[in-house]
Amino acid sequence: MTKAIFLTLSRGGDELLDVGFRTATDADTDAVVALSEPFVADGSLISRTRETYAADIAEFFVLDIEGEIVACAGAGRGGALAEIYNFAVHEKWHGHGLGHVLLGSVIAALHQEQVEQVVLFSGTTVRWFERHGFERVEESELPAERVARIDRERGSVPLRRSTLRGFDAPDVLARIAGLKVRFERSGVELGWDGTFDSLLQFADHHGIETDSRCWAGACGTCRTFLKKGTVNYHTEPGADLEGQEMLLCQAQPVTDLVLDL
Ligand code: FES
Structure with a gap:
C-alpha cells in the first residue's frame, strides 16, 4: 500500500477529516465504479464494465476520507510511460483541492516507479491539466499501439507531462x-x-x-x-x-x- 500524504481537510471550520492516498485493492472495485458512474453518464469518462474495472483495479490509486473513497485515477504502466485514465473526484468534494492532491500524489507515486512520462486524454478538462504541467502532444509522438485505440468520436486531446519536471508534491501544485x-x-x-x-x-x-x-x-x-x-x-x-x-x-x-x- 502506498501512503504518500497526510492531509487534514476542513469543511468551513466545522469538522476535520483525514484524507489518505493509497493503491486500490479488489475490495475497492465497487466504490470506484460508483464514483465513476456520474462522470460516465455526463460523457467525461469512458464507459467501462464492472468486469473491466475489476480486472484493472491494481492500476488504480484512490483518496479516501475516513473509509469512503472520494477520488480515483487509473494508471496503465508500460515501461517509462504511463497513461492516467478514469480521473474522478466525487462531486460533493469539488472545491477542496482533492484534484490537485490526487494528481500530485499519482505523479509522485509513478515517479517512484521510475515512470518518466505520463500521458492522458482529456476533453473538457484540458486547461486544468495544462495548469498542472501537461502539454499537448502530437499523436505521432505516442506509441502506435495507443494511437490505434483512440476513440475519434470523443474528440479528446492527448496531453503529456514529464514526472521529473519540478517536484510533484501537492504543495507545488498548490503554488500553481x-x-x-x-x-x-x-x-x-x-x-x-x-x-x-x-x-x-x-x-x-x-x-x-x-x-x-x-x-x-x-x-x-x-x-x-x-x-x-x-x-x-x-x-x-x-x-x-x-x-x-x-x-x-x-x-x-x-x-x-x-x-x-
Ligand atoms: S510542533 Fe513544535 S513548533 Fe510545531
Whole structure:
C-alpha cells in the first residue's frame, strides 16, 4: 500500500477529516465504479464494465476520507510511460483541492516507479491539466499501439507531462493554483508562493506572531485552529491534535486557508 500524504481537510471550520492516498485493492472495485458512474453518464469518462474495472483495479490509486473513497485515477504502466485514465473526484468534494492532491500524489507515486512520462486524454478538462504541467502532444509522438485505440468520436486531446519536471508534491501544485492564506485575528491575507517549507516559516517571515519551539512537529507549541481549508503534512505530526487543530511547523496549504491566528 502506498501512503504518500497526510492531509487534514476542513469543511468551513466545522469538522476535520483525514484524507489518505493509497493503491486500490479488489475490495475497492465497487466504490470506484460508483464514483465513476456520474462522470460516465455526463460523457467525461469512458464507459467501462464492472468486469473491466475489476480486472484493472491494481492500476488504480484512490483518496479516501475516513473509509469512503472520494477520488480515483487509473494508471496503465508500460515501461517509462504511463497513461492516467478514469480521473474522478466525487462531486460533493469539488472545491477542496482533492484534484490537485490526487494528481500530485499519482505523479509522485509513478515517479517512484521510475515512470518518466505520463500521458492522458482529456476533453473538457484540458486547461486544468495544462495548469498542472501537461502539454499537448502530437499523436505521432505516442506509441502506435495507443494511437490505434483512440476513440475519434470523443474528440479528446492527448496531453503529456514529464514526472521529473519540478517536484510533484501537492504543495507545488498548490503554488500553481495561487493560494491565499488568511490570518484572521491578525487581519492579514497573503499569497502562498511555495517558497516556504511550512506555514510557520511563512507566518514568521511575514511578521505574524506565532508560538513555536521545536519546528519539528514534536512539541505541539505551534498548534493553530484551521478555520477553513486543507493542509498537507510532509510527515505525520508527532504531537497530539484535537478537533480543528493543526501544526503550523509541518503544514503547507493545499487550498485557500483561514487560520485562527
Ligand atoms: S513548533 Fe513544535 S510542533 Fe510545531
